[in-house]
Amino acid sequence: MLATPGHAQSASPVREDAAVDRTAEGLVTRPSAHPVGQTLDRLEDLLRAHGVTIFARVDHGAGAIGVGLAMPPSELLIFGNPRGGTPIMRAAPVSAIDLPFKALAWQDEGGATWLSYNEPHYLAKRFGLTDADVAPLAPLVALIEQATR
Secondary structure, eight states: OOOOTTSOSOOOTTOOOTTOBOSSTTEEEEEESSOHHHHHHHHHHHHHHTTOEEEEEEEHHHHHHHTTOOOOOEEEEEEEOHHHHHHHHHHOGGGGGTOSEEEEEEEOTTSOEEEEEEOHHHHHHHHTOOHHHHGGGHHHHHHHHHHTO
């Protein structure tokens, strides 16, 4: 079962912000003012406008419907910039499991929309990198957060 905001399994002390919840270690979840599809449309538009490559968009809800199951809307966007990601993957090859960067827009049982992503400092910790190594991810985080407003 996925922990929903307000029912965090563990918290990361990276940043104190009442509008942010961490549903798993290293995962940041922000409320979105828009439905799932529109949240990712907004993010995709922002990313493209900043020259970020969109690698894939996965509609988990549609996949569930395709096999006769029901689930609330949930879509994953996979994106990045090889100029930023390649140095990270060269420093820690296994970091490629979490790169390109991803954002998950999802709807909880109450109908609220959330946008979740990996906190870059957590990735640094996870893969033994420095904050400077993951600094290229900061602009992506800013765009993710902008898409929720």
